[in-house]
Amino acid sequence: MDAVPARARVYAAGVVLAALLCLRPLPATPTPWRAVLLLAGLYAGSELVARSRSVGTCYPVLLAGAFLLPPPAAALVALPGALLSPVPRRPSAPRRVWRAAQLTLAVWAAAYVHGRLGGRDALVDPDFPYALVPAGAAVLAFCLVLTLLDGGILALADHVPASRTWRGLFTRTLGPVAVHGLAGLMMAVLWRSPYGPVAALLVLLPMCVAWWAFAQYHRERAAHQATIRALVQAVDIKDGYTRGHSERVGRATMMIARELGMDDERVETLRFAGILHDVGKLGVPTRLLRKEGALTPEERRVIELHPEYGHEMVRGIRFLGEARAAVLHHHERLDGSGYPYGLVGDRIPESARVVAVADAFDAMTSTRSYRRARPVAAAVEELQRCAGKQFDPRMVGALVRALGRHGWHPSVTADGTPAPPTATATPGRPRGEGAPDSRDSVGRRAV
Template identity: 60%
Template structure:
């Protein structure tokens, strides 16, 4: 409704309404049409989607359409340079109109036409606000006279208005549609004014200056070329990261379907692992890989009999060996996934102990990969604080005390200390059973670590993979 109101000054009867002269100024319709077409094509290209022209050609040739793969969230940043150039060169209502065709006739998103209409209206409002701010500060006069740097102040005001309106609308939609906390409004508004937006704004300013020069729209198109390439590369990287996340989630869901009592455990281990690593100052790229390792640490349970995973009573020696081989199954399952990198070793060795009595390879001390030492602490901590159908979870303070007691023998003391420091800053609530579930009347599993029944560790088998057998119980395991 607000976006429709922004377009009202374009009507012929809007003159007598007493609007400011610049708000109802005459519109250069060919420029509006060309900018709207550029916005639609460049936005699709930047997101790795088929452009409207390509879809039209496929329709005329009667070829099957390429499935749309547009993002499912509200549009935080479309191809900004074209919209910003329109806000600088056109009256506010015409600038808002530039964003409408791409929103109404662009690729259909995963949530259907309503989300698409919302995105078009959102960008129209943002462009309208940017143009209003630019005109209020006499930006068109400064731009036509090429008065720099005086023209940069209205341009900066236009960027600020665009980002503020865009960020508030995206944050408001997330609050209403996904139940996010209201603080997301402030975060979205602040995030909307980052360095990429400023670079695109500078590109939009360059497009506006060149468009009004002797070479007109042709020079403006040349200015858009490097920006469109960079946006396309960024979109491809984002799509690749989304594919990685989908692969990991599919594996985790398969494990949780098989072992329902550990539902949510994988995500929490990933989160706790990241808390530890951040406390250690780990780089962002490794943090992402570590989170994947934490989420997938139990993926090897897919190779373990379901009856063994769900049994509440004690296991026989053969059954325990069958369960304890799950790190090897997990390693075999994911070792062909190249983007996991260091996560492979974290998955394989997350049940090793600092004293060398762990499994599957009996590694000790610094020979245990860093990812595995982090995940070992995170795994035990979440297991101890989670309530399951056959025993109650422990309070965080008791779980931390147990980790400290086992530091040096079972866990790396550095990782334990990092988790404790992180918990002092980040709240961690113990996992309670779902409403309606009742906990069986069985004794709580003690927190102490039993002495190993077989002191000899298992040596790696030929080919680099660990052999089966030779394991010890671990703190926090059910």
């Protein structure tokens, strides 16, 4: 927890304290312990299964509790599952406590709104569509609390700008939770019906089928990602001087995409594009990749085939989407002097224009066999000089703004050694650095 900023810890402590206050029983309102224990046990079991298969949280049980129980009792339903379920990152204990507090507040808010609108009375003698009104309001309250708390911790702990913290977060959460809310409402109606709690559990069967289908998709995606990692590792082994380059380009690509306001799904796609942009080097002779000194024209033509090799290798991976075009076109230039097809201006795919800037930036700030690394400020100056001719000015500007906000702290240099503190380096080309080699991404045709 030492790495977490103090203000984020104070914020999290305040959320935990608020959750504890929400658990206080209401005066003159008995707690239906039988229903609380049954729902809490059901949620804990489903949460353990869902987390083990990486399919998210079982919100129908939580929302059914919000529809059936008073706010403090409904909030209790979330505690066992949230405190016992596995978390993907360390430290696990604080993350479990945070998750428990977050869900406690969200369920309490949903139960409070539902009760204030007469939702529990509507469950006894269901009056559709009126019963949907308090249930829908409760789902909105549930989503609003989750997104507010998520956005707050992102802004304070991860230093995400406030202008982008909550952008799209509520709308992305609302759709899935609304579906879970309908399932929770059906559970609550059946629970209060003559058929009782056993019938209510049948509602979870179609949800289990949906979870299974999602788990299948997740496993397929994980297999693709493992393939991507293997390809990148193969490139790093073959071209030792650029070890770590692909991961750093993926990181710089994400910085540009986020600065441009792209949605999370597209940011992830462009990250894959950055990681895979040089995968075609597997088809280039190793002696050319490791050659010290300038390349001959014939050798340069051989190396310039690597975007087409890479595109052939990844075009069958469907989920990559526009990343495949970036692999093929990341060495095109706005003025048409790039390769492999000499595309001009907007004819170059946007994804390729993003990766081109990220690739050039990391190439200049990394040590290679044929030249030393440039300071970040000198690399930025060179990108700005070439903007409009070689690089898209929008992408260059986005990278400059992102670097100004976050800096550049790569974990390794191109040769695998610890990175120097280039993020605060002074401008200017280092003394003793020769003219750009044909393998540089700036100044001449790039590889």
